[in-house]
Amino acid sequence: xxxxxxxxxxxxxxxxxxxxxxxxxxxxxxxxxxxxxxxxxxxxxxxxxxxxxxxxxxxxxxxxxxxxxxxxxxxxxxxxxxxxxxxxxxxxxxxxxxxxxxxxxxxxxxxxxxxxxxxxxxxxxxxxxxxxxxxxxxxxxxxxxxxxxxxxxxxxxxxxxxxxxxxxxxxxxxxxxxxxxxxxxxxxxxxxxxxxxxxxxxxxxxxxxxxxxxxxxxxxxxxxxxxxxxxxxxxxxxxxxxxxxxxxxxxxxxxxxxxxxxxxxxxxxxxxxxxxxxxxxxxxxxxxxxxxxxxxxxxxxxxxxxxxxxxxxxxxxxxxxxxxxxxxxxxxxxxxxxxxxxxxxxxxxxxxxxxxxxxxxxxxxxxxxxxxxxxxxxxxxxxxxxxxxxxxxxxxxxxxxxxxxxxxxxxxx
Amino acid sequence: xxxxxxxxxxxxxxxxxxxxxxxxxxxxxxxxxxxxxxxxxxxxxxxxxxxxxxxxxxxxxxxxxxxxxxxxxxxxxxxxxxxxxxxxxxxxxxxxxxxxxxxxxxxxxxxxxxxxxxxxxxxxxxxxxxxxxxxxxxxxxxxxxxxxxxxxxxxxxxxxxxxxxxxxxxxxxxxxxxxxxxxxxxxxxxxxxxxxxxxxxxxxxxxxxxxxxxxxxxxxxxxxxxxxxxxxxxxxxxxxxxxxxxxxxxxxxxxxxxxxxxxxxxxxxxxxxxxxxxxxxxxxxxxxxxxxxxxxxxxxxxxxxxxxxxxxxxxxxxxxxxxxxxxxxxxxxxxxxxxxxxxxxxxxxxxxxxxxxxxxxxxxxxxxxxxxxxxxxxxxxxxxxxxxxxxxxxxxxxxxxxxxxxxxxxxxx
Numbered sequence: 001x002x003x004x005x006x007x008x009x010x011x012x013x014x015x016x017x018x019x020x021x022x023x024x025x026x027x028x029x030x031x032x033x034x035x036x037x038x039x040x041x042x043x044x045x046x047x048x049x050x051x052x053x054x055x056x057x058x059x060x061x062x063x064x065x066x067x068x069x070x071x072x073x074x075x076x077x078x079x080x081x082x083x084x085x086x087x088x089x090x091x092x093x094x095x096x097x098x099x100x101x102x103x104x105x106x107x108x109x110x111x112x113x114x115x116x117x118x119x120x121x122x123x124x125x126x127x128x129x130x131x132x133x134x135x136x137x138x139x140x141x142x143x144x145x146x147x148x149x150x151x152x153x154x155x156x157x158x159x160x161x162x163x164x165x166x167x168x169x170x171x172x173x174x175x176x177x178x179x180x181x182x183x184x185x186x187x188x189x190x191x192x193x194x195x196x197x198x199x200x201x202x203x204x205x206x207x208x209x210x211x212x213x214x215x216x217x218x219x220x221x222x223x224x225x226x227x228x229x230x231x232x233x234x235x236x237x238x239x240x241x242x243x244x245x246x247x248x249x250x251x252x253x254x255x256x257x258x259x260x261x262x263x264x265x266x267x268x269x270x271x272x273x274x275x276x277x278x279x280x281x282x283x284x285x286x287x288x289x290x291x292x293x294x295x296x297x298x299x300x301x302x303x304x305x306x307x308x309x310x311x312x313x314x315x316x317x318x319x320x321x322x323x324x325x326x327x328x329x330x331x332x333x334x335x336x337x338x339x340x341x342x343x344x345x346x347x348x349x350x351x352x353x354x355x356x357x358x359x360x361x362x363x364x365x366x367x368x369x370x371x372x373x374x375x376x377x378x379x380x381x382x383x384x385x386x387x388x389x390x391x392x393x394x395x396x397x398x399x400x401x402x403x404x405x406x407x408x409x410x411x412x413x
Numbered sequence: 414x415x416x417x418x419x420x421x422x423x424x425x426x427x428x429x430x431x432x433x434x435x436x437x438x439x440x441x442x443x444x445x446x447x448x449x450x451x452x453x454x455x456x457x458x459x460x461x462x463x464x465x466x467x468x469x470x471x472x473x474x475x476x477x478x479x480x481x482x483x484x485x486x487x488x489x490x491x492x493x494x495x496x497x498x499x500x501x502x503x504x505x506x507x508x509x510x511x512x513x514x515x516x517x518x519x520x521x522x523x524x525x526x527x528x529x530x531x532x533x534x535x536x537x538x539x540x541x542x543x544x545x546x547x548x549x550x551x552x553x554x555x556x557x558x559x560x561x562x563x564x565x566x567x568x569x570x571x572x573x574x575x576x577x578x579x580x581x582x583x584x585x586x587x588x589x590x591x592x593x594x595x596x597x598x599x600x601x602x603x604x605x606x607x608x609x610x611x612x613x614x615x616x617x618x619x620x621x622x623x624x625x626x627x628x629x630x631x632x633x634x635x636x637x638x639x640x641x642x643x644x645x646x647x648x649x650x651x652x653x654x655x656x657x658x659x660x661x662x663x664x665x666x667x668x669x670x671x672x673x674x675x676x677x678x679x680x681x682x683x684x685x686x687x688x689x690x691x692x693x694x695x696x697x698x699x700x701x702x703x704x705x706x707x708x709x710x711x712x713x714x715x716x717x718x719x720x721x722x723x724x725x726x727x728x729x730x731x732x733x734x735x736x737x738x739x740x741x742x743x744x745x746x747x748x749x750x751x752x753x754x755x756x757x758x759x760x761x762x763x764x765x766x767x768x769x770x771x772x773x774x775x776x777x778x779x780x781x782x783x784x785x786x787x788x789x790x791x792x793x794x795x796x797x798x799x800x801x802x803x804x805x806x807x808x809x810x811x812x813x814x815x816x817x818x819x820x821x822x823x824x825x826x
Binding site for chain 2: 016044045048072073074075078079080081162165166167169170171173174175176177178179184202203206207208274277292294295297298299301302303304305306308386389390391392397398399400401402403404
């Protein structure tokens with residue numbers, strides 16, 4: 001296998017997670033040690049940083065600050081949601097990327113993101129292969145939604161799941177504190193895949209949590225839901241409900257659009273959101289119960305103080321594996337995880353899968369893991385998620401508050 | 414001082430906190446050890462549990478479960494928001510309480526709550542004093558709002574402040590991840606007192622946090638706010654804002670009522686809430702920025718996983734002090750905290766203050782600690798809050814999730 005010497009560039013894309021910077025750290029640490037990699041660069045705001053020639057010299061960072069990245073949420077380099085054109089139709093962006101790669105002698109490109117980012121990564125990989133510029137391209141998975149195809153699970157999911165399960169357990173205790181019936185509705189991210197919403201079931205399973213859980217994989221029937229809640233209010237004086245932001249009716253219309261459709265939404269929401277408040281109001285009208293809608297919102301994806309150590313370690317591993325595989329000659333692949341049980345104990349192995357296989361597929365919760373009518377998820381789902389939420393993060397704390405990484409971000413010359 | 418032998422009853426009232434159960438533990442542990450206290454009872458749902466003769470025998474609980482109370486959020490015995498009549502006008506409830514006290518030979522009554530609860534406690538104390546039934550009544554402070562008069566700070570505040578500052582620091586990183594301007598607005602509890610909203614400034618001071626912070630002690634000018642946000646969007650491409658749920662205009666109208674007043678609120682909210690979404694929409698209309706409104710909602714008061722160790726220890730101390738003081742002959746008092754600095758280090762001492770002084774006063778943030786126009790708070794405010802958020806809780810974790818206390822709740826005979 002041919003030795004390829006040159007610079008590498010690492011970029012972060014899509015919605016951030018609690019551990020995407022752990023993958024950055026894993027990749028950066030491996031790249032800084034690699035004899036093949038002459039220089040480690042980071043792109044500002046994903047692929048846009050390459051297009052705009054905004055690259056940082058990661059070799060100029062203090063090593064101690066880089067290490068703090070493992071428990072620093074959000075994307076330290078900045079992120080983007082930039083849709084690349086099909087290179088067959090419009091190769092302007094790709095020619096620009098090639099120009100930048102030549103300028104800095106970039107021979108390794110690592111892209112850390114979800115579905116859309118793997119699509120970008122795939123397109124760049126194909127273009128480079130046909131360009132004559134010898135450059136290896138690797139995808140590193142990341143998404144709280146856990147919907148990437150070809151990998152047992154995604155870095156970012158375990159920490160968000162832990163945040164959701166912990167918060168739902170705490171909320172469940174708080175919601176039941178009075179002796180009159182209250183109905184609490186928690187809205188959880190995941191528009192098409194219910195992995196995160198299903199994680200709320202861990203609270204119910206291991207202590208106290210939602211009575212009803214609705215994933216976006218199945219059809220949501222508003223009338224049946226209201227009857228169920230009413231029944232719970234009569235039987236036990238209240239209800240605690242978890243819903244995915246993406247629950248929809250049999251025609252595929254998001255329930256969150258109901259208010260807007262009826263011209264009732266005063267706020268002109270175009271993003272999803274406001275669903276919890278909408279359902280809380282419906283329940284109030286229907287049962288007369290005191291209700292409260294709670295959106296976990298961005299908190300669930302940036303709550304690094306509740307990150308899972310397993311997730312952090314695997315995120316570091318994903319970054320490191322991408323760099324080592326590329327240095328070993330691989331290109332056009334994404335790092336993926338395989339779950340193995342050794343003497344009954346969970347372990348995670350890495351593998352490489354072609355980017356062609358990953359891009360534009362969405363992995364949803366298997367229907368056989370979902371109980372009907374808000375009944376939650378099966379024991380198989382619980383067993384799948386449980387190993388991913390284990391372990392406390394090694395939090396750096398200063399003045400009682402998180403001490404997150406502070407990068408110098410020295411512009412590459 | 415007269416030795417008084419008999420049962421005690423402990424009750425929790427008002428909105429729960431992350432540490433109200435720590436005070437319950439402190440009181441229960443002291444009472445179980447006291448030679449004067451023959452039996453330790455807990456009332457279901459505050460004073461209502463006494464009126465309804467729903468008392469639990471705390472002596473029947475496993476000691477290990479009682480110890481888990483120190484990091485179990487919400488009110489383990491249940492809470493209430495019950496307004497007692499003035500005993501001079503209607504003494505029915507008081508006569509019922511006396512009847513129950515006689516039935517169980519209750520000689521000690523401990524009430525753990527905020528302003529309204531101290532009012533209840535005061536009324537019960539006065540009635541008992543005139544009833545001929547020898548009974549000692551003590552208040553134990555509790556409120557995330559930190560608005561109780563006569564005490565340097567309240568158990569519950571430090572943990573909520575730590576949750577808010579940590580979450581704001583995390584959100585601040587997430588909110589700034591894209592290269593286009595986003596405006597994030599976080600809504601924080603505290604209708605009349607801005608202690609919790611001010612705590613968001615700790616994030617800004619020690620790392621990254623809100624650019625603008627609005628407390629309810631000052632007048633909120635919507636137009637000036639919009640101009641400020643626009644200026645920030647132009648200068649730095651976005652803004653992160655923290656607002657109290659209780660911000661109001663110069664006429665005293667809550668900003669959260671603006672939508673409802675204009676007939677625009679689709680959800681018919683009667684509780685405060687929806688303010689963040691309302692302001693986010695206003696900003697969007699005014700600046701065209703991408704906006705997001707986030708309510709910390711119940712999470713800020715039940716996030717026990719982020720409780721401050723200092724707050725937990727002080728909450729235990731408050732419960733213990735109340736029991737010891739009552740056994741020593743005190744009645745009609747509330748446990749309060751005094752802040753002392755020993756060799757420059759923060760320390761907390763307890764004192765007793767008459768319930769007459771506490772009831773129905775609200776302690777607000779001193780105006781001289783509030784910077785004008787959303788500028789946040791002064792260094793004095795930071796120095797006041799900082800010692801209260803220190804220390805990690807001793808979290809009991811099982812299966813990667815919190816292991817909260819599970820009480821048997823054996824009905825007292």
